[in-house]
Amino acid sequence: MDNSHVALVSMMLKAESFSPFRCDRNIALGINLSSLMKVLRCAQNEDILTLKAEDAPDVVNLVFETSESDRLSEYDIKLMDIDQEHLGIPETEYAATISMPSSEFQRICRDLMALSESVAIEATKDGVKFSCSGDIGNGAVTLRSHTNVENPEKNIDISLSEPVALTFSLKYLVNFCKASGLSGTVKLCLSNEVPLLVEYTLASNSYLRFYLAPKIGDEE
Amino acid sequence: MGIKQLAQIIHENAPDAIKTGEIKNHFGRKVAIDASMSIYSFLVAVRSDGQQLMNESGETTSHLMGMFYRTLRIVDNGIKPLYVFDGAPPKLKSGELAKRFARKAEATEQHEEAKETGTAEEVEKFSRRTVKVTREHNNDCKKLLTLMGVPYIVAPTEAEAQCAVLARAGKVYAAASEDMDTLCFDSPILLRHLTFSEQRKEPILEIQLDKVLEGLGMERKQFIDLCILLGCDYVDPIPKVGPSSALKLIRDYGTLEAVVEHIKTDPKKRYTIPEDWPYQDARELFVNPDVRPADHPECDFHWNAPDVDGLVKFLVTEKGFSEDRVRSAAARLQKNLKTSQQSRLEGFFKPVQKTEEEVKSLKRKNEEKREEQKKKQKMEKKEKAAAKAKPRGTA
Numbered sequence: 001m002d003n004s005h006v007a008l009v010s011m012m013l014k015a016e017s018f019s020p021f022r023c024d025r026n027i028a029l030g031i032n033l034s035s036l037m038k039v040l041r042c043a044q045n046e047d048i049l050t051l052k053a054e055d056a057p058d059v060v061n062l063v064f065e066t067s068e069s070d071r072l073s074e075y076d077i078k079l080m081d082i083d084q085e086h087l088g089i090p091e092t093e094y095a096a097t098i099s100m101p102s103s104e105f106q107r108i109c110r111d112l113m114a115l116s117e118s119v120a121i122e123a124t125k126d127g128v129k130f131s132c133s134g135d136i137g138n139g140a141v142t143l144r145s146h147t148n149v150e151n152p153e154k155n156i157d158i159s160l161s162e163p164v165a166l167t168f169s170l171k172y173l174v175n176f177c178k179a180s181g182l183s184g185t186v187k188l189c190l191s192n193e194v195p196l197l198v199e200y201t202l203a204s205n206s207y208l209r210f211y212l213a214p215k216i217g218d219e220e
Numbered sequence: 221m222g223i224k225q226l227a228q229i230i231h232e233n234a235p236d237a238i239k240t241g242e243i244k245n246h247f248g249r250k251v252a253i254d255a256s257m258s259i260y261s262f263l264v265a266v267r268s269d270g271q272q273l274m275n276e277s278g279e280t281t282s283h284l285m286g287m288f289y290r291t292l293r294i295v296d297n298g299i300k301p302l303y304v305f306d307g308a309p310p311k312l313k314s315g316e317l318a319k320r321f322a323r324k325a326e327a328t329e330q331h332e333e334a335k336e337t338g339t340a341e342e343v344e345k346f347s348r349r350t351v352k353v354t355r356e357h358n359n360d361c362k363k364l365l366t367l368m369g370v371p372y373i374v375a376p377t378e379a380e381a382q383c384a385v386l387a388r389a390g391k392v393y394a395a396a397s398e399d400m401d402t403l404c405f406d407s408p409i410l411l412r413h414l415t416f417s418e419q420r421k422e423p424i425l426e427i428q429l430d431k432v433l434e435g436l437g438m439e440r441k442q443f444i445d446l447c448i449l450l451g452c453d454y455v456d457p458i459p460k461v462g463p464s465s466a467l468k469l470i471r472d473y474g475t476l477e478a479v480v481e482h483i484k485t486d487p488k489k490r491y492t493i494p495e496d497w498p499y500q501d502a503r504e505l506f507v508n509p510d511v512r513p514a515d516h517p518e519c520d521f522h523w524n525a526p527d528v529d530g531l532v533k534f535l536v537t538e539k540g541f542s543e544d545r546v547r548s549a550a551a552r553l554q555k556n557l558k559t560s561q562q563s564r565l566e567g568f569f570k571p572v573q574k575t576e577e578e579v580k581s582l583k584r585k586n587e588e589k590r591e592e593q594k595k596k597q598k599m600e601k602k603e604k605a606a607a608k609a610k611p612r613g614t615a
Contacts, residue, residue, distance in 0.1 A: 001565065003241060003242070003245050004244065004245045004247065004562075004564070005245075005564045005565050005566055006562055006563075006564060006565065007565070008565055008569075081582075081585065085571040085572075086571060086572045087565060087566070087569040087570065087571055087572065088569060088570055088571070088572040089569050090569070118560070167560060169562055194568060195565060195568050195569075211565060211569075213562065213563040213564050213565045213567065213568065214563055215560045215561060215562050215563065216560060216561055216563050217560050217561075
């Protein structure tokens with residue numbers, strides 16, 4: 001979760017993404033992200049990565065193996081206590097689910113960001129409309145369901161049980177879109193008055209999920 | 221002012237209770253601010269060349285400058301402020317107030333003397349100590365707040381108590397004051413440093429009462445007793461009882477009654493209780509302060525659009541502020557009133573309860589940390605003592 005508790009990221013890497021995978025009991029490892037980034041930069045793209053932690057660990061161990069040159073590098077990162085409260089995310093039936101090419105979503109967010117800091121997402125049976133208004137004027141992008149037979153990654157699929165209209169901060173969405181490189185498609189799930197779920201599906205049933213709290217009009 | 225050493229005790233015994241963060245993390249929240257304390261701090265701090273700011277006719281404008289720009293900063297960060305002014309002080313405070321008055325008088329004398337003989341630095345130091353918030357200052361600020369569209373309320377007695385009641389009732393998210401006794405008045409959350417200048421780059425401290433009580437292993441009643449023992453505005457502290465002995469006394473005996481009993485019957489006569497020590501009255505003031513209940517019609521607050529022309533007339537024509545800056549500030553006030561608010565995830569996702577095992581391990585870790593700190597401090601002391609003990613010239 002970010003400092004101001006507006007957005008939350010959750011990434012699930014299933015056991016089948018690893019080979020081998022062994023975990024004797026559930027264990028939580030608190031890792032400082034910038035430290036992890038530093039160490040991951042020491043790896044090369046084709047390296048085999050092994051993650052290891054003992055029972056009641058002080059460190060997590062990362063090993064990078066380069067298969068062709070027998071190079072072996074090994075790093076330990078000190079663990080930290082994460083004192084933040086852990087939020088439980090309830091299973092939600094969303095009123096609207098939209099899947100589209102991740103590049104399309106990225107483009108919409110970037111384009112609208114130029115005009116305003118927030119975007120209204122309206123999903124109706126006709127399609128989904130992303131609109132915003134700012135000091136210089138206003139803008140809107142509308143998408144409809146669309147099937148591309150040759151390239152199913154370019155499909156736009158809207159399924160809807162009731163119309164939804166919500167407003168979100170574009171600053172956060174643009175940051176979410178940085179995950180576009182990980183997956184060709186993105187799924188947006190919305191229900192009125194509930195945080196937005198932005199999901200990037202990864203290989204072997206794994207996923208990267210972002211949740212974003214909506215902006216609400218004042219109650220007074 | 222406030223409770224002696226309470227911040228330190230909380231920091232040592234309940235480190236989880238204090239969170240530091242940036243002001244922008246509190247966007248979208250309503251906060252009740254102790255106005256009297258803020259005005260005082262503006263009069264002390266908002267200065268140029270050591271002199272209070274004045275308009276052409278020599279009236280002080282430091283308080284207005286502070287109130288206007290610091291409120292603007294709060295609003296700019298999406299927080300809805302609400303100011304609470306002090307009413308008449310409770311009778312018990314008269315002792316404390318008399319002391320403050322005496323200190324002021326002394327400072328005024330020293331100020332005069334410094335003007336004659338002292339350096340510029342001394343003059344400035346004593347002039348800061350002579351600062352007093354007058355009725356005019358309060359009225360100026362009330363007028364300014366009305367023009368800015370920011371609500372305020374005058375508490376029947378202590379402003380902190382009123383802030384606390386509003387926070388407890390959920391009318392506002394937190395009480396903002398520098399005064400630690402806001403916690404004794406049962407404010408669930410206390411924000412410190414909210415009205416500080418941006419340039420000081422002080423992080424906002426958020427102190428949560430339930431975590432303080434958990435960390436100290438006390439109930440609210442014991443906590444109040446502890447605060448009285450530490451020294452509050454209402455009764456004098458017991459001589460020679462410092463923070464660590466106060467904590468120990470309350471932990472050992474549970475209530476102030478038992479502590480008093482113990483002190484009186486202690487064969488070693490380590491402490492003497494002051495003759496006039498109405499601790500029960502002080503406790504009563506903390507438990508049942510004279511405040512407006514939160515459902516009182518006066519506690520129905522609205523944030524309105526600023527009166528731009530009124531602001532210009534008051535601040536620019538009467539008080540000599542720069543018109544451009546006032547107008548652009550008013551535009552910002554207007555804009556912040558309109559924009560839709562970002563909500564938070566906590567409103568939708570509930571925190572998962574920590575399992576007992578996790579709580580235990582957390583507690584153990586905290587204790588370990590504390591031990592380590594203590595050890596470190598001891599070592600440092602020892603080293604210092606050793607360095608001192610060495611005769612000069614041999615090192």
